[in-house]
Amino acid sequence: MQSLVTSPSSPTGMLRVLATAPHRLLFFVGASNVLLAMSAWALWLIAARWQVFALPASVLPAGWIHAIVMQYLVLPAFMFGFLLTVFPRWMNLPALTRRHYVPVGAGLMTAQVLTLAGMAGSKLLLQSGALAALIGWGIGTAILLRLLYQEAARTWHAVSCAMALIFGWVGLALYAAYLYQPDTRLMFTAIKLGTTMVLLPIYFTVCHRMIPFFAGAALRDYRPVRPMWMLGAFWPLALAHTWLELRHGYAWLWLPDVSLVLLTGWLLRKWWPRSTTMPALLRVLFVGFAWLPLAFGLYAAQSLGYWLTGEFVLGRAPAHALFIGFFGSLLVAMVTRVTQGHSGRPLVLGRVAAFAFAAIQVVAVLRIVAELHVDTLAWQALAAVGWLLAFLPWVVRSAWIYLTPRADGKAG
Numbered sequence: 001m002q003s004l005v006t007s008p009s010s011p012t013g014m015l016r017v018l019a020t021a022p023h024r025l026l027f028f029v030g031a032s033n034v035l036l037a038m039s040a041w042a043l044w045l046i047a048a049r050w051q052v053f054a055l056p057a058s059v060l061p062a063g064w065i066h067a068i069v070m071q072y073l074v075l076p077a078f079m080f081g082f083l084l085t086v087f088p089r090w091m092n093l094p095a096l097t098r099r100h101y102v103p104v105g106a107g108l109m110t111a112q113v114l115t116l117a118g119m120a121g122s123k124l125l126l127q128s129g130a131l132a133a134l135i136g137w138g139i140g141t142a143i144l145l146r147l148l149y150q151e152a153a154r155t156w157h158a159v160s161c162a163m164a165l166i167f168g169w170v171g172l173a174l175y176a177a178y179l180y181q182p183d184t185r186l187m188f189t190a191i192k193l194g195t196t197m198v199l200l201p202i203y204f205t206v207c208h209r210m211i212p213f214f215a216g217a218a219l220r221d222y223r224p225v226r227p228m229w230m231l232g233a234f235w236p237l238a239l240a241h242t243w244l245e246l247r248h249g250y251a252w253l254w255l256p257d258v259s260l261v262l263l264t265g266w267l268l269r270k271w272w273p274r275s276t277t278m279p280a281l282l283r284v285l286f287v288g289f290a291w292l293p294l295a296f297g298l299y300a301a302q303s304l305g306y307w308l309t310g311e312f313v314l315g316r317a318p319a320h321a322l323f324i325g326f327f328g329s330l331l332v333a334m335v336t337r338v339t340q341g342h343s344g345r346p347l348v349l350g351r352v353a354a355f356a357f358a359a360i361q362v363v364a365v366l367r368i369v370a371e372l373h374v375d376t377l378a379w380q381a382l383a384a385v386g387w388l389l390a391f392l393p394w395v396v397r398s399a400w401i402y403l404t405p406r407a408d409g410k411a412g
Contacts, residue, residue, distance in 0.1 A: 014403040021412050022101035023342055026081025027335060028402040029109045031395045033074040035388065040116050041066045042384035049377040056120040064187055065119055065126075071194030072133060072172055073112045075327060078335055079202050080104050080140045083161055085342075087144050090158055091151040100143050107136015123179065130176035137172055141165040157209045160231060164201040167193055189246060195319070196242045199327060204234055204264075204292070206334070211271055211285050214337065218282045218347075225270040233263060241299075250312075253303035257296045265293040280349040281337055284357050288329030291364070295321035298368075315371035324387070325364035332357045332394065343401045344408030352397045359390030 018024050044062045047055045058065065084101050088094060111133035118125030144162055153159050171193035178186040208231055212224035240256040243249075272286050298318035305313040336353040340346065349357070363386040370379030406412060 017405055018403055019098050019102055021342065022084035022096060022104075023081040023338060024402045025101060025105040026077050026084065026108075027339065028399055029105050029112075030074060030077030030081065030335075031398050031402075032109070033069075033077055033112045034391050035395055036112060036116060037066075037069045037074050038384055038387045038391070040069075040119060042381060042388060044119075045377060045381035045384050049375075049381055058119050059121055059123045059126060060187075062119065064191070065115065067191045067194070068175055069112065069115055070323070071191070071199060072137075072168065072175070073108055073115065075199055075331065076137070076168065077105070077108050078331060079161075079199075080108070082206065082334070082338065083144060083165075083202075084140065085338075087147045087158055090155045091147055093147055093150060096143065101140075104136050104140040104143075107132050107139065111136060127176070127179045130172065130179055134169065134172050134176060137165070137169050141169055156228060156231060157205050160205040160235070161202050163235075164198050164205070167197040167201075171198060192242055192245050195322070196238050196245070200322070201235065201238055203327060203330060205231065207285075207289055207330070208267075210334070211289065214285060215271065215273060215278075215282060218279050219273055219275065222273060225267075230263060230267060234260075237263070250303055251307035254300040254307070257300040257303060260296040261293045261300060264289075264296065268293060279347070280354060281333075281340075281347055284329070284333040284349060284353075285337075287361075288326065288333045288357075291321060291325030291329055295326055315376075317368040317371040320367040320371075321364065324360065324367050324383075328360045328364065328387075329357060332360060335398070336394075339398055339401055342406075342412060344406035344410055345401075352393045356390050356394035359386065363387050363390055 018028055041062070044055060044066075047053055048062075080101075084096055084104070088096060111129045114125050114129030114132060118127075118129055141162070144158070144165065148155075148158055148162055151158075171190045174186045174190040174193070177183075178190070208226060212226045216222050216224045237256045237260050241253060241260070244253050244256070268286070268290055271289070295318055298314060298321050302312060302314045302318050305311065332353055336349060337347065340348065340350075363383050366379060366386060367383040370376050370383060373379050
């Protein structure tokens, strides 16, 4: 008689394993999107710079789609995977089930595929992708808000992340509205919200809670520093930065940005262990976080330069110090730690993740230098290809972990 139990190594078995935990499914979606999105962007840059092949004309500027995809589809898949896992734990509530997180993963993955396909010239596909993203994002946010309601919003880190997700849904709605009523103000606002009101608050909040916790678990006599007033001070500064960008008040961005440099620099100094020896999996968290004060230092310098000369002397360098340096580095660092721990493997960085992290540092520098080089497109293309080379082995290894049972035989 044929066994009624599906083998974990069969395609059906792998899909079942993939759906056993929110981090498995959403991290798999995010890892796939990391390569899909950057492959499309690298192809566009190469075609634009060297004309070695022709690409179909896009309905929207490729740079706009790149910003939307990275900010609202690629990185948020990892964020939802993490938050749908940790919210119940932070609040001492029952873990979520498949019916909660599978629609979120399906929505974000469908949105990614439709949006990238729509780059080939189909406005209908772009609109469908925006709708799928709104549905997936909306379901995930509603589930997390329900958990907050059940707990009476006592966990401030969860409140902070939920606020950012609400801003994210608003940003997606503005992008969707643009696809029906082209008004550049809608797209401009969606992109700016995605950077400093969605990704930045969630990354900062998770770092504020988890980096001291990870350090305390890994090092003896480490004294975690996690002042809640820092989280409270961060939000008005992020709001001020965003409001000034939306109002084109670039000459005054240095006011909140210098404050953000001081705040994040102080945290980095307090968090960094006095001991020079620490596990590599912990060290990459500190190095990744170090990009945050550096990025806002560049933002402040850009603002002061604009105030004095009326020119953006650094171009998009500050934004990519934030995107690639901070977001990209901590993506590898945080996701690797969660993946190792939740798959029953040792909490070590490993060679594949170490290569990805080191390569991302190089890519971040290349992308910053690109803004200062005469042949900007060539350097941008080089950075995009570098991103793919950095992430490919890491994505392949991670995807295999998400598709196979835990190494220790436990559930989850």
